[in-house]
Amino acid sequence: MRILFVYPNLNTQMGFNQGLAMISAFLKRAGHETRLVNLNENLPPVPTREQILAEIREWQPAVLAASTLSQQYAEARELVAWLRTRYAELGETPPVFVVGGVHPSMVPEQVMADGVWDHVAVGECEDAMVDLVQRIEAGDDAEISSCANFLSWKNNQRPAHSANRTQDAWRRNPVRPFPNISIMPMADYELFDTQRILDSKNGWAGLITSRGCPYRCTYCLNHEVIDTYRSDLDAPVRKLNFFRFRHPEEVLEEMRFLLNRYERVNTFIMDDDLFTQNVEHAVAFCDAYEKSGIGVPFVVNAHVKQLDERVANALKSAGCTILKMGIESGSPRVRKEVLQRPMSDTDIFETVRLAEAAGLHSSGFVMVGLPGETHAERWETIDLLARLEIGRFRSSMFYPFPGTGAFKLSVDGGYIDPEKVERLTDFTESSCLDFGAKENLFIDKLAVCMPWFVNARLAIARGVDPKTLPAVARYTPLMDQVLVMNEAEWKAFKPKVRAIDKRAAAAAAAAGEVHYAIKYNAFMGVRDDYYLAEERAAAASKIDTDAIAKEWTTAAAPPK
Ligand code: B12
Numbered sequence: 149m150r151i152l153f154v155y156p157n158l159n160t161q162m163g164f165n166q167g168l169a170m171i172s173a174f175l176k177r178a179g180h181e182t183r184l185v186n187l188n189e190n191l192p193p194v195p196t197r198e199q200i201l202a203e204i205r206e207w208q209p210a211v212l213a214a215s216t217l218s219q220q221y222a223e224a225r226e227l228v229a230w231l232r233t234r235y236a237e238l239g240e241t242p243p244v245f246v247v248g249g250v251h252p253s254m255v256p257e258q259v260m261a262d263g264v265w266d267h268v269a270v271g272e273c274e275d276a277m278v279d280l281v282q283r284i285e286a287g288d289d290a291e292i293s294s295c296a297n298f299l300s301w302k303n304n305q306r307p308a309h310s311a312n313r314t315q316d317a318w319r320r321n322p323v324r325p326f327p328n329i330s331i332m333p334m335a336d337y338e339l340f341d342t343q344r345i346l347d348s349k350n351g352w353a354g355l356i357t358s359r360g361c362p363y364r365c366t367y368c369l370n371h372e373v374i375d376t377y378r379s380d381l382d383a384p385v386r387k388l389n390f391f392r393f394r395h396p397e398e399v400l401e402e403m404r405f406l407l408n409r410y411e412r413v414n415t416f417i418m419d420d421d422l423f424t425q426n427v428e429h430a431v432a433f434c435d436a437y438e439k440s441g442i443g444v445p446f447v448v449n450a451h452v453k454q455l456d457e458r459v460a461n462a463l464k465s466a467g468c469t470i471l472k473m474g475i476e477s478g479s480p481r482v483r484k485e486v487l488q489r490p491m492s493d494t495d496i497f498e499t500v501r502l503a504e505a506a507g508l509h510s511s512g513f514v515m516v517g518l519p520g521e522t523h524a525e526r527w528e529t530i531d532l533l534a535r536l537e538i539g540r541f542r543s544s545m546f547y548p549f550p551g552t553g554a555f556k557l558s559v560d561g562g563y564i565d566p567e568k569v570e571r572l573t574d575f576t577e578s579s580c581l582d583f584g585a586k587e588n589l590f591i592d593k594l595a596v597c598m599p600w601f602v603n604a605r606l607a608i609a610r611g612v613d614p615k616t617l618p619a620v621a622r623y624t625p626l627m628d629q630v631l632v633m634n635e636a637e638w639k640a641f642k643p644k645v646r647a648i649d650k651r652a653a654a655a656a657a658a659a660g661e662v663h664y665a666i667k668y669n670a671f672m673g674v675r676d677d678y679y680l681a682e683e684r685a686a687a688a689s690k691i692d693t694d695a696i697a698k699e700w701t702t703a704a705a706p707p708k
């Protein structure tokens with residue numbers, strides 16, 4: 149059978165979708181054909197709805213399958229609603245519409261109630277999608293509507309009238325056990341325009357060596373995922389085999405494939421939730437990678453409560469450059485009570501020190517605008533970053549994803565701005581929570597100027613003489629200027645922040661001052677020693693990134 153995937157990834161960070169690539173690999177292995185419509189403005193030309201319809205009518209897939217995170221869901225729903233209308237006008241039968249991914253897994257009933265989908269997927273669906281497609285091919289309605297991992301209309305009959313598309317009309321089939329990732333085929337990179345995606349991400353290639361995570365942070369999908377599996381399979385967490393690992397040799401094979409098949413791969417980014425959690429897995433992978441001689445630098449995710457010295461050293465000698473970790477808030481209360489991430493300041497300091505001592509560049513994520521966070525607790529985040537001497541930090545606006553505990557906290561606390569929550573597609577740029585005009589303005593300033601605040605607080609937070617840290621004198625006036633701005637003044641000033649930062653950072657670098665500069669994207673503060681070394685390395689390697697960009701804009705391929 150033919151399956152056309154749709155990835156509605158508009159107006160957001162570009163990403164290779166591992167989930168779709170894995171499902172595609174499974175479907176192909178079972179003898180099916182797959183194609184993808186990848187909607188992203190960085191991959192022009194973006195096909196119009198009419199062009200998508202034309203492609204479906206020409207290629208005749210039996211199934212159209214969309215994959216969506218929360219911010220991508222509305223686009224997928226609107227596309228499918230539109231396709232249904234057009235098919236009705238044409239008097240033709242549309243393909244079967246299926247949706248899966250993080251958002252449907254988190255709020256499947258809500259997605260099913262939208263009434264446009266035939267099947268809504270929950271959880272990890274490599275086996276499930278092959279099973280569903282085989283049932284569709286066999287054509288038995290009762291079998292189709294009872295496929296594990298899907299919400300499906302009873303007896304495969306989607307009610308003709310929207311008023312009847314209620315919970316009584318569908319079945320919620322339980323999930324099946326998590327797939328065994330140690331015996332999986334390689335992700336189907338050919339489904340995507342992988343070379344173009346790699347080039348637009350400066351040669352960074354994402355890979356996964358493990359799935360799952362033992363923690364239950366309120367803002368993340370994992371607690372809801374594990375609760376669903378626990379309740380559907382009626383089994384304790386330890387028997388669910390949620391935290392799984394790939395054999396290092398299989399990961400190496402995938403890396404070699406990427407390096408042979410594509411050009412300009414210069415960094416592997418391990419997208420595992422927590423690469424460092426299982427010491428044996430992490431060390432085994434690092435040893436195998438070092439021996440393999442592949443030698444491409446890589447970056448990993450860690451948890452501040454779990455970085456063993458052995459792992460830190462193995463990472464360094466294998467070629468890991470950046471170790472990323474969630475810090476999230478400078479307030480221990482917020483971390484514990486709001487985020488369910490009970491880690492002490494000592495945990496954070498020790499892990500950053502350990503990483504840096506091993507020669508790894510440490511990178512921390514923080515969120516601003518958390519529900520229940522006080523003004524003073526926001527300053528605690530600034531001060532923790534100023535004390536930490538971390539290599540870089542990325543600050544994001546907190547966004548409450550539907551289906552998470554943090555979403556509930558935000559609703560219960562009366563913080564959600566209902567108008568904004570629907571409209572937002574880029575979660576780093578603005579918040580959909582309302583803390584009152586004064587605090588909203590402060591949070592917005594913080595999200596954009598965090599490195600200035602941190603630089604200005606370097607001495608106070610560390611309890612040292614400001615003269616020992618001259619960047620304080622350079623950045624304090626900038627911070628003070630921002631702090632007194634009213635909304636209109638800030639709105640006018642905000643677009644100039646990057647340019648001002650560039651000048652301030654150049655002067656600070658010339659004077660040899662320890663400071664953080666806004667680098668790589670608008671929300672990243674990077675310590676001077678690291679970004680200066682990287683700039684020197686880039687200049688030495690003479691990579692002509694402009695030429696690559698030009699190649700893609702002039703030779704824009706049509707959608708597959
Ligand atoms: C790697 C990663 C990234 C990478 C690549 C993203 C990508 N598009 O692939 C990068 C760094 C680019 C990234 C960026 C962002 N990410 Co991210 N990311 C992840 C991470 C750590 C792993 C994703 C992954 O590859 N998983 C492994 C694959 C196999 O699983 P999967 O994709 O979920 O697919 C399975 C199922 O969902 C299902 N499925 C998926 N699609 C379909 C389709 C059908 C038809 C069916 C039947 C089933 C199905 O079956 C698949 C196979 O088992 C997840 C956390 C996580 N554990 O999932 C966060 C996560 C997906 N990211 C998240 C967020 C918020 C973002 C950003 C918005 C952050 C930001 N502020 O910029 C951006 C958005 C970028 C974008 N447009 O995708 C959130 C999404 C929350 C939500 N409710 O939407 C997550 C869940 C983390 C969290 N906070 O909980 N991310």
Ligand code: SF4
Pocket residue numbers: 361362363364365368369370371421422451474
């Ligand atoms: S540690 Fe990271 S991946 Fe694990 S639950 Fe928390 S946020 Fe999610």
